[in-house]
Amino acid sequence: MRFDVIIIGGGVIGASVAYHLARLGFGGSIAVFERDPTYRESSTPRSAGGIRRLFTSAINIELSRFSLERYRVFDEEMGLRAEGASIAFKPHGYLFLGRDEHRPAFRKAYELERSLGVPVELLSPPEIREVVPDLRVEDLTVGLYCADDGYLDPYTVLMAYVRRSKALGVQWMYETVTAIEGEEGHVAGIRVEGGKRYSAPVVVNCAGAWGAAISETVGLPLPVVPLPRQVFVFHPAEPLVRALPLTIDPSGVYFRHEGERILTGLAEDVSPSYSLHWSRAFFEAHIWPVLAHRVPKFERLKLERGWAGLYDDHVNDHSALIGEHPQLKGYYVALGFSGHGLQHAPAVGQALAERIHYGRYVSIDLTPLRIERIWEREWVGETAIV
Ligand SMILES: Cc1cc2nc3c(=O)[nH]c(=O)nc-3n(C[C@H](O)[C@H](O)[C@H](O)COP(=O)(O)OP(=O)(O)OC[C@H]3O[C@@H](n4cnc5c(N)ncnc54)[C@H](O)[C@@H]3O)c2cc1C
Structure with a gap:
């Protein structure tokens, strides 16, 4: 014992x-x-x-x-490759989208990240469209983009x-x-x-x-408190031109590819609790309108599933x-x-x-x-x- x-x-x-x-x-x-x-x-x-x-x-x-350096070689280090398994790291990038009011904060983050060797870029709206051709950018003025960040299993x-x-x-x-x-x-x-x-x-x-x-x-x-967070997976009616970076809309809604589907979520303003409830109504009211505005191809979609999990939030x-x-x-x-x-x-x-x-x-x-x-x-x- x-x-x-x-x-x-x-x-x-x-x-x-x-x-x-x-x-x-x-x-x-x-x-x-x-x-x-x-x-x-x-x-x-x-x-x-x-x-x-x-x-x-x-x-x-x-x-x-x-951690990114370690995740890049994780399959080898942990012997996954030998078993035909993988953490499926997709280096499709991370992209924060901003309006005028976000510009000073993006510039400050950019300078700190650059000083620490992160290959981050500040993008103009036409440059954002080059990264994600399906995005609507008319109401954006700036993007903060790191091309080789990504997501994994x-x-x-x-x-x-x-x-x-x-x-x-x-x-x-x-x-x-x-x-x-x-x-x-x-x-x-x-x-x-x-x-x-x-x-x-x-x-x-x-x-x-x-x-x-x-x-x-x-x-x-x-x-430290438990904060419920919902995630949703939907099938877009039309495929996108290119694999998405994990893209964060100024509203806080984020989305990325999950195979041919799209995974999305939003850090909603909720009280601490252990609730693991997810709701289609929440998706329809708070996430779908943002998605449909930002990516016209998301106007028609089929919500397939969702779940909720807990952040351990240091307040x-x-x-x-x-x-x-x-x-x-x-x-x-x-x-x-x-x-x-x-x-x-x-x-x-x-x-x-x-x-x-x-x-x-x-x-x-x-x-x-x-x-x-x-x-x-x-x-x-x-x-x-x-
Ligand atoms: C919806 C959502 C999206 C997220 N997205 C990202 C992301 O994109 N990138 C990212 O980096 N992070 C993300 N996170 C955060 C990430 O998932 C967590 O920070 C991470 O998983 C925390 O790991 P953990 O081991 O601390 O917690 P957990 O995975 O919760 O592990 C804690 C373990 O403790 C066990 N436990 C609890 N109480 C006891 C007990 N009394 N006795 C024994 N065992 C106990 C539990 O069963 C649990 O297995 C996300 C989280 C959520 C909920």
């Missing part, structure tokens, strides 16, 4: 931390506690799969930059981390954690449903949208909280990904594993995301939230 490291939550973040810790050669025992091996409500399989370097904070750009990423971590000796315990326990300022272990206790000197909270509630069981609340700056909790030694947190956890999972797994194994960050310095910033009120300045 004793492990050297316990990871709570086996979604893409927990699985990546487990995999990277084992891969670094961490000698001790590692256990991941995941309550649901089918991941029915987990955020990872419900993700839209996008990866972009178009952020407004250096740390989020750096996390994407590092979240479930295959997750399963690859699970399987490779198991092959490297990580134990997967399919049990529900009910509490984290501490003793004299140090984490002591966890308790699971049924009352059984597992001890460990290191516990990593990767429980996504449920992570703040679990943290409260050890008296350490975190400003202060919509960027993750990562690191050892200053009030409980050995208690680590990787929560609050606010809609970008899939694309940051390789970097976060690598860096947090280094922090646990070597006692310091080596590949990427995650201190800008430290938990202490809640009290320091030192926000990372991220505004590119989709």
Whole structure:
């Protein structure tokens, strides 16, 4: 009943931390506690799969930059190619569309991204049409475009981390954690449903949208809330000229190809809850009118399916909280990904594993995301939230 490291939550973040810790050669025992091996409500399989370097904070750009490099070689690294499988990374680009009022923010983001080596471009309306010939651009004045960002298959990423971590000796315990326990300022272990206790000197909270509630069981609340987000897949009546970049309309509606279909969604203004309800009426009222205006070929479409998933939203700056909790030694947190956890999972797994194994960050310095910033009120300045 004793492990050297316990990871709570086996979604893409927990699985990546487990995999990277084992891969670094961490000698001790590692256990991941995941309550649901089918991941029915987990955020990872419900993700839209996008990866972009178009952020407004250096740390989020750096996390994407590092992760993109890893995703490009993921099939080989994880042995997927040998099995005829793939995360199906599609480097079709990311494109933010803007009007006059967006110009200063786009220019500022462009300068930061360029200074960090991101091959981003500022586009005029005719240039936007060259990238996406089917777009209506008359009401646009600017586009922020990165041609080789893209999207991939979240479930295959997750399963690859699970399987490779198991092959490297990580134990997967399919049990529900009910509490984290501490003793004299140090984490002591966890308790699971049924009352059984597992001890460990290191516990990593990767429980996504449920992570703040679990943290409260050890008296350490975190400003992370579950935010429902809906996604829809439709069949356009007419095919588009070219594969779409993940395109974000000024209204917030985003869309990209999903095979021959189109995947779309909108970050609606909702209160925190665990609702996984999706609604055709919402699509018809709030998304379809935007789609039909932006892409005339979307005026006629067949909505095929939808789903909802949860963002683990860090309410202060919509960027993750990562690191050892200053009030409980050995208690680590990787929560609050606010809609970008899939694309940051390789970097976060690598860096947090280094922090646990070597006692310091080596590949990427995650201190800008430290938990202490809640009290320091030192926000990372991220505004590119989709
Ligand atoms: C609709 C939608 C679209 C998105 N689009 C993108 C995108 O385009 N790009 C991107 O990068 N990100 C996107 N995201 C965000 C991304 O999906 C998440 O940031 C990422 O999946 C978070 O991974 P996680 O491992 O932290 O959470 P999860 O995948 O939710 O994993 C947490 C796990 O913890 C387990 N758990 C919870 N409580 C307990 C407990 N008490 N005991 C044991 N286990 C427990 C859960 O069962 C779950 O499997 C999107 C999210 C949604 C909802």
